[in-house]
Amino acid sequence: MQLPDAEATFRELAEKVRGAVTRETALVGIHTGGAWLAERLREDLGLSGPLGTLDVSFYRDDFDKIGLHRDVKRTAIPFDVAGRDILLVDDVLYTGRTIRAALNELFDYGRPARVRLAALIDRGGRELPIAAEFIGAEVALAPGQSVELLKDAKGKLSLQLHHD
Amino acid sequence: MKREPEAPMSNNPQLDAEGQLRHLLTIEGLPAPILTQILDTADSFVSVTEREVKKVPLLRGKTVFNLFFEPSTRTRTTFEIAAKRLSADVINLNVSTSSQTKGETLLDTVANLSAMHADMFVVRHAQSGAPHLIARHVAPEIHVINAGDGRHAHPTQALLDMYTIRHYKKDFRALRVAIVGDVLHSRVARSQIHALTTLGVPEVRVIAPGTLLPSQVEHLGVHVYHDMAQGLKDVDVLLMLRLQNERMQGALLPSPQEYFKNYGLTPEKLALARPDAIVMHPGPMNRGVEIDSAVADGHQSVILPQVTFGIAVRMAVMSILAGN
Numbered sequence: 001m002q003l004p005d006a007e008a009t010f011r012e013l014a015e016k017v018r019g020a021v022t023r024e025t026a027l028v029g030i031h032t033g034g035a036w037l038a039e040r041l042r043e044d045l046g047l048s049g050p051l052g053t054l055d056v057s058f059y060r061d062d063f064d065k066i067g068l069h070r071d072v073k074r075t076a077i078p079f080d081v082a083g084r085d086i087l088l089v090d091d092v093l094y095t096g097r098t099i100r101a102a103l104n105e106l107f108d109y110g111r112p113a114r115v116r117l118a119a120l121i122d123r124g125g126r127e128l129p130i131a132a133e134f135i136g137a138e139v140a141l142a143p144g145q146s147v148e149l150l151k152d153a154k155g156k157l158s159l160q161l162h163h164d
Numbered sequence: 165m166k167r168e169p170e171a172p173m174s175n176n177p178q179l180d181a182e183g184q185l186r187h188l189l190t191i192e193g194l195p196a197p198i199l200t201q202i203l204d205t206a207d208s209f210v211s212v213t214e215r216e217v218k219k220v221p222l223l224r225g226k227t228v229f230n231l232f233f234e235p236s237t238r239t240r241t242t243f244e245i246a247a248k249r250l251s252a253d254v255i256n257l258n259v260s261t262s263s264q265t266k267g268e269t270l271l272d273t274v275a276n277l278s279a280m281h282a283d284m285f286v287v288r289h290a291q292s293g294a295p296h297l298i299a300r301h302v303a304p305e306i307h308v309i310n311a312g313d314g315r316h317a318h319p320t321q322a323l324l325d326m327y328t329i330r331h332y333k334k335d336f337r338a339l340r341v342a343i344v345g346d347v348l349h350s351r352v353a354r355s356q357i358h359a360l361t362t363l364g365v366p367e368v369r370v371i372a373p374g375t376l377l378p379s380q381v382e383h384l385g386v387h388v389y390h391d392m393a394q395g396l397k398d399v400d401v402l403l404m405l406r407l408q409n410e411r412m413q414g415a416l417l418p419s420p421q422e423y424f425k426n427y428g429l430t431p432e433k434l435a436l437a438r439p440d441a442i443v444m445h446p447g448p449m450n451r452g453v454e455i456d457s458a459v460a461d462g463h464q465s466v467i468l469p470q471v472t473f474g475i476a477v478r479m480a481v482m483s484i485l486a487g488n
Binding site: 055057058059063064066067068070071072073074075076077104105108109110 | 184201204205207208209210211212215216217219220221222483484486487488
């Protein structure tokens with residue numbers, strides 16, 4: 001399985017997002033990879049809208065099975081969600097359950113005007129009716145495989161394949 | 165009540181086979197990573213409690229019983245708020261006024277509530293060890309939180325104190341902390357001492373008259389002072405204790421006025437500590453006995469933030485237990 005180059009995939013995603021967002025669009029990244037990507041998108045596209053991060057641990061649907069995540073990060077939405085155009089950003093789109101949790105959390109902050117989704121990698125395998133407007137690359141992975149976004153000290157992105 | 169053999173010391177009844185927290189009964193014996201995990205998780209809940217919709221769906225469908233065999237307003241209320249913000253259903257039972265007066269035993273009360281599909285018991289009891297007893301007898305999927313038992317332990321109070329200290333002072337490993345007052349009758353003090361030493365505070369002091377200190381308290385790893393002027397020197401954090409009038413038996417003190425003169429925290433005594441020292445109190449305060457109003461309401465007091473953080477800390481404990 002050959003994974004695409006993360007930096008090239010990011011540039012692909014950024015080009016798709018450019019022109020579809022305005023100065024008022026708020027970017028919200030899902031911890032941890034999505035938060036890196038949202039920050040990079042905002043910087044590289046020269047956007048001036050607000051930036052937020054979500055940790056969906058308190059909204060996951062598998063809490064009863066696996067309990068609370070050991071390392072819950074702080075959700076930070078430093079702007080008024082009500083009436084806002086929001087671009088949700090995640091690294092890997094798979095079952096869609098993380099996005100479901102993120103939407104629920106976002107709505108506890110207010111009623112946004114619109115929410116769209118940008119994902120670096122779409123690996124298929126959806127279990128919910130969720131789709132992304134903007135995709136960097138589609139990658140077909142087997143169920144036992146997963147892909148992780150990494151960031152080095154200089155901020156360079158890379159993708160790593162894991163086998164369970 | 166049936167007597168169970170005591171569990172061996174190495175077998176911590178709070179932890180499951182994987183070392184995960186199943187009940188929260190005492191701070192004693194809990195490893196530092198578990199305490200830190202609770203504080204870190206509470207950090208995330210603080211942001212939840214600051215937004216407009218203060219609820220998350222983690223404990224939806226779960227039922228939490230607040231079992232208070234001893235009166236309490238603040239602790240019961242903060243546990244109730246915490247459970248409700250996690251979307252649990254909460255039942256408050258002040259048992260001293262119900263079936264216990266009709267002669268039902270503690271374990272019968274708990275068995276009946278378990279039959280009503282309880283998922284969690286928050287227990288306060290005048291008898292040390294009552295929450296342990298309950299924890300030993302409940303079904304494996306039920307979790308028990310000690311909300312204060314006798315003179316033994318009050319772990320969530322100590323955790324919210326640790327959260328408050330970390331919030332203002334960042335690093336436990338560079339602190340001088342003084343616990344001031346009625347250590348003898350205080351479950352809060354015992355839990356604080358265990359939490360502070362586990363989290364690596366290098367110098368924990370207790371300041372009290374000899375009559376209000378347990379014998380051999382120095383074996384817990386604290387430095388003992390009987391004089392405020394010496395004990396408060398260079399201290400970063402002051403943990404004031406309530407003078408437990410209702411627990412006083414015999415003549416341990418000449419009078420509350422005499423106590424205030426020697427151990428009451430006045431602005432003059434506070435000036436002996438570091439200028440950026442913070443003052444904490446678990447409440448309810450006896451103003452003019454252990455603390456002067458000018459200090460309680462002064463700019464070094466973080467007594468009200470303690471209460472606010474207490475909700476997030478209890479949310480963290482409940483959600484970690486429910487998930488384990």
